[in-house]
Amino acid sequence: MADFADFFLNQAKADPHVQFVYDPTVRRVVFVNAAYERVLYGTRSQVNEDLPALLQRLHPDDLVYLAHYWEKWVQGLMTNEVEVRLQHPGQPNQWFCFSPYYQQDAEGRVLLGGTLRDISVMKRYQGNADLFNSRKNATLEILSHDLSSSFIMVQQIAEFLHEEVVAPAESRIPELLTVLETTSRDSVKMIRELINLEFLTSANTDLKVNRVDVGAILRVPLDQLQTGQRLLGNRFTYSLPAEPIYANLDVNKFTQVLINLVSNAFKFTPDEGKVAVHIEPGPGCVRIHVVDDGVGIPLAMQPHLFERFTKARRPGLRGEATTGLGLALCKTIVEWHHGTISVNSVEDEGSTFTVEIPRSEAVSSRVPVELVEVEGQ
Structure with a gap:
């Protein structure tokens, strides 16, 4: 089983799309792969410090929309993929498709994960x-x-x-x-x-x-x-x-x-x-x-x-x-x-x-x- 866990961890690290895991109990990102730095131009070790700036770049019409689904995810209610926009001054919006994942362990600890795919070209x-x-x-x-x-x-x-x-x-x-x-x-x-x-x-x-x-x-x-x-x-x-x-x-x-x-x-x-x-x-x-x-x-x-x-x-x-x-x-x-x-x-x-x-x-x-x-x- 450990081999399988290592395999999927290494796969997530190498994924060209952003993979992350969020712990709502401590309200922190506990894992993000290297694609975060290529796609969102942040620093992996500072991902939690980067979050406020990232959220401020969300298109204002998408913030409440995303928040609505966030409430469902933290309750374990899975939904379809969600598309949101990040704003860049003087440049076109960057489109992302978010695929959520919810997991609760035997002790009741909840982890929220997901994949962010840049779909700007397709949009x-x-x-x-x-x-x-x-x-x-x-x-x-x-x-x-x-x-x-x-x-x-x-x-x-x-x-x-x-x-x-x-x-x-x-x-x-x-x-x-x-x-x-x-x-x-x-x-x-x-x-x-x-x-x-x-x-x-x-x-x-x-x-x-x-x-x-x-x-x-x-x-x-x-x-x-x-x-x-x-x-x-x-x-x-x-x-x-x-x-x-x-x-x-x-x-x-x-x-x-x-x-x-x-x-x-x-x-x-x-x-x-x-x-x-x-x-x-x-x-x-x-x-x-x-x-x-x-x-x-x-x-x-x-x-x-x-x-x-x-x-x-x-x-x-x-x-x-x-x-x-x-x-x-x-x-x-x-x-x-x-x-x-x-x-x-x-x-x-x-x-x-x-x-x-x-x-x-x-x-x-x-x-x-x-x-x-x-x-x-």
Whole structure:
């Protein structure tokens, strides 16, 4: 057994990630490996003296978050890995993933251990990927709306000419107008199918959840939507919370939900109308309202809106087709995030879709005494 103990001790010492053991009885780190000096730039022999400065470098939005889980760990309640940020003046934040370990011996002595992995590169890569996907999805939705509207207009003009124009005998005009109608109709269908396929593909991938500032993450697609809708001559506004609100999101999937709700709002809002998104804190949750002053939803349709292939589906004001899947997928994705989606609508007055998702902050904002005393040393 001693050989095994030596083996694992030597393995911990050689690990490129920070390994440590903390004794909450004496409130001191009793072991830390050499990676501490390479990764956190401290001195192993002075790790307990270094702790106050390390905690002061924690991102302020992460301190209470970490403290919430610390309370669980000291009680032996194991949790998932936790990601936190260390601040560096004038430099990007350093991201760490903390994997905790709890042990209690026969005499009741408790030791807390864990591994700290520097995940800064992965977080930057993921952030860039989320940013790209948000902009791509918003741009695709705007382009599809613009192109669809143009093809629908061509189709309607062709239908009008077909009915009103008397073509000379043996003229090919009726045939050409029919081709124009069919091509325009098929083009609109193809565009919408491509967008729906993108949404379906995204919804069918595995959920990849991260703790994020909801306002900061959704600002990117909202900016993109606002710019695009302004170019199309539509009125679109949004408001974000004054303070950061954190939730556990799959950014790509949740952005798709937001874009889908905004797209639906414009689909049933006249050209002179307006659409707005409001993100605000709620009791233990984040609320996202998508509000329009469009034609509203008939009362009889409202109970069926979120059903798959719902009988409540109807074409948009400009002839946009619908599959009856969009709102059902939105509901599914929101529920994956342990949230809810609801609608409040009055015919001829408009609709408000509200999404609520749990906040990731602890219920209590009290920082455990261990962390307070370490900070005050």
